[in-house]
Amino acid sequence: MAMKVREIGGFHIGGHQVSLTGLPARPMVLTQGAAPRVFSADGDFETGQMYAQFVRLEAPAARYPLLMWHGGGMTGATWETKPDGAPGWQSWFLNAGHDVFVSDAVERGRASWSRFPEIYPEEPHFRSKQECWELFRFGPPGSYGTRTPYRGTLFPVDCFDQFAKQIVPRWGGNDAPTQAAYDALVRKVGPAVVMTHSQGGAFGFTAALHAPDTVRAVIGIEPSGAPDPDGLDLTALRGVPHLVVVGDYISGDPMWPEMLGRVNRYLGALREAGCVAEVLDLPAAGMTGNSHFPMMDRNSDAVAGLVQDWMRRQGLIGS
C-alpha cells in the first residue's frame, strides 16, 4: 500500500489570548534533578485553538481534501490505526486517493486545554470505561461487568482496554469555541469534504451552514446531534450533499433513538429544502454488527468502501 506523499505537517488554528492575574504561585520541580522553583500561575495564555494534521498526496484522486472530525472525549486517534492494530480510515482514505486532515478539537489532544474555572467555566468529565462500553454500543446496558458484548458485534471487544487508552477528558460547555475553531479550519483549508463522528456531527452540520460554498459535502458517522432546523433557511445547502451512516443495536438502546431522532429531523428539513440528505443504515443494507465506531469495527474497510461509493456518486472523486 505504498503511496506517494507530497507533504506531511500540522498546525494550530483559532483561539485567542486571555490574561490571568491574582492566582497563587507555588513551588514545583519540573525537571528531574532540578531544585524546586516557585512558578507563577499568572500570565498570558492561548485558549480556544484546535489542532490539525495533514497528509497531502502527490496526485489525489478526490476533488477536495477530506477533513476527519472525531467525537466527544476522543481525538484524531479515532481515525488512525484501529485498537486491534489493523489500518484505520486515515490510511484507507489516503490509499483511496484523498488528501486527509485529521484534527483534535478544542480542549482535546494536541489542541491543548485551559484551566478551570478561570477560563473554561466548569470542570471536565472523565468518561469511564463503563460509560463508553454502553454509550458506544459495544454491549447492552449492564453488560460491562462481565464485558459480554452484543451478539454478533464487529467491534474488537478483546481490544477494549487498548481502545480505552484513547479516551480524553471532555467538557460540557465548550461548544461555541469548538465550532469557532472548526469554522476557522474550514476557512483555512478551503473547499473540503467534512467527515464527522458522533459529537463531531453537529459541528460538521453547522460548519456547512456557516460556509456552504466551502464545505462540499458532510458525512456524519453516527452523529449524536444536529442543529434544530426550525427557522433555518437550508436552501444554501442544495449543493452540499449530506450522508449519515448508522450502525447496529439502535432500537433497544436507552439513548441513541432520541439522539438519532434529532439527526433525522434535520435531514428531513434538508430534504424539504431540496438538498441531498441520505441515510446509510448499515443493518438495513444487510451489514449487521456495527458499533458506534464503524471505523474501528472489523468490517471498517467495507463501510469505508460504501462511503467512497457515495462520494463517487456525488461527483466528489475525479473520473
Added chain:
Amino acid sequence: MAMKVREIGGFHIGGHQVSLTGLPARPMVLTQGAAPRVFSADGDFETGQMYAQFVRLEAPAARYPLLMWHGGGMTGATWETKPDGAPGWQSWFLNAGHDVFVSDAVERGRASWSRFPEIYPEEPHFRSKQECWELFRFGPPGSYGTRTPYRGTLFPVDCFDQFAKQIVPRWGGNDAPTQAAYDALVRKVGPAVVMTHSQGGAFGFTAALHAPDTVRAVIGIEPSGAPDPDGLDLTALRGVPHLVVVGDYISGDPMWPEMLGRVNRYLGALREAGCVAEVLDLPAAGMTGNSHFPMMDRNSDAVAGLVQDWMRRQGLIGS
C-alpha cells in the same frame, strides 16, 4: 519533496487500569440539544499510557527508526510544521530517509491525562507565555512585555503567539509513569535512535540505560536534565553514541547553565566509561542565534543537516 510512504498510523502504549469510587455524580449536557443527564464520575479508567504516530517509508536509508520525544509542556507538534509555516524536522528527517515516530508523552496531547488529585497527585502547571518566552530563550529576562527578542535570534518571534497555541499543561510528579511508557515504546518499536528535546532529554538518556541493546543512539536537543551518574555503571552504553546539541544565549541565562551543567556531568561520565558522548555547541561551531527550539528556528534545516552528518559518522545511515 514527494516521498514513497509504506504506512502511516498511530497507537497508545503503556498504562494500566485504575478504579475510582465515591465521587459525586453531576448533571451535564454533553451533546448540543440533548437534555441534561446525570453522569457518574466513578468507574474504571486507563492511566499512564502514551501515544505515538509513525510514518514508515517504502525504502528508508536510515538503519533504524527515529523516535522524536518532545519537551515539557509540549507535544509531538514540536517536530511538525514550524510556527512560521515552514516544514519542520518530522518532514526533514523523513525526506532524509528515516522512518519517524512522533509521540506525545504521558499526560500530554493524544496520550490523555488523568484526574487530580485522585490519580495524579497534584494539579497541573499552566505555563504562561511570559515563562515560555524567557525559559526558551527567545528574549532576555524581562523582555516579554515589549517582546524584544535576543539580538540575532533565529526563532520566528513574529510567530510567537502561533507557537504558544502548542503549549499544553504539565505536571511535576509524573516522571515515573512517563519513563515507564517511554521504555514500553522502545520495547515495542525495537532497535531505534532516540531524539529528544528539553525535558525529554532525561527520559531519553534513561531509556538508553534501561535498554542499551535496543536504543542505538541518543540525540539530545537542548536537554534540560540527565541522570545523576554517581554509582551508575555506564559501560553497557559503549555501543550507544550520544550527541547533545546546544543553542545560543546560554551564558547570561539564569537557569540554563545549571541545567546544562548536569547534562555535561552525565556526558563526562559516559566518556570516562568509554562511550561516545559529543556536544554540538552551535555558537562554538559558528552558528549563532539559535533558541531553545532549534527545530523551529529559521536555520532548522541547517541544524538538522549537522545532526544527520553525525548520524552518518556513527554508522546509523546506510551506505
